[in-house]
Amino acid sequence: MSLVNGLPAHVLFVHFVVVMVPLSGLALVVGAVWPKAARRLGLVLPVLAFATLVAVPLTMEAGEWLERHVGSDPLVRRHAALGDGLLPWAAGLFVLAMVVWWTTRRTPVPQAGSPAGAGSRGGMVRIAAAVLSVVVAAGAVVDVYRIGDSGAEAAWHDAYSKTATGGGGD
Numbered sequence: 525m526s527l528v529n530g531l532p533a534h535v536l537f538v539h540f541v542v543v544m545v546p547l548s549g550l551a552l553v554v555g556a557v558w559p560k561a562a563r564r565l566g567l568v569l570p571v572l573a574f575a576t577l578v579a580v581p582l583t584m585e586a587g588e589w590l591e592r593h594v595g596s597d598p599l600v601r602r603h604a605a606l607g608d609g610l611l612p613w614a615a616g617l618f619v620l621a622m623v624v625w626w627t628t629r630r631t632p633v634p635q636a637g638s639p640a641g642a643g644s645r646g647g648m649v650r651i652a653a654a655v656l657s658v659v660v661a662a663g664a665v666v667d668v669y670r671i672g673d674s675g676a677e678a679a680w681h682d683a684y685s686k687t688a689t690g691g692g693g694d
Contacts, residue, residue, distance in 0.1 A: 549661030
């Protein structure tokens with residue numbers, strides 16, 4: 525898909541990614557560190573991460589189309605290069621969302637006064653998933669910020685005046 529209502533699809537799809545990556549990351553971290561929240565989220569957690577994973581390559585493909593239709597610019601090339609790095613982060617969000625969903629789904633809720641089972645194999649998997657979830661979510665969000673900042677710079681670096689042009693209405 526290259527155009528939507530005459531606009532480059534990348535310009536529209538990117539907004540979905542900018543919202544979904546941080547939202548998926550936040551849901552993942554909350555679910556990973558708070559198993560009760562993960563149980564309440566249920567399938568929403570992996571479905572959200574899957575939608576994010578699907579949106580990233582669609583946005584990248586639309587961006588590659590747009591890149592071929594704008595003049596060659598080092599800022600655009602930098603943005604495209606940074607954008608190529610988001611897919612592994614999105615895949616990591618999805619894999620970890622599946623792990624968190626699966627482990628919280630398969631483990632009974634600890635009763636009040638009973639040990640949480642951190643020494644058990646399931647407890648160790650949950651702790652590892654929580655640590656990895658924080659790292660991957662933070663990496664994905666930082667990467668989205670860097671990509672978005674480079675894209676905004678590429679799109680707007682010489683497209684506006686810092687002073688009003690007298691077009692009316694301040």
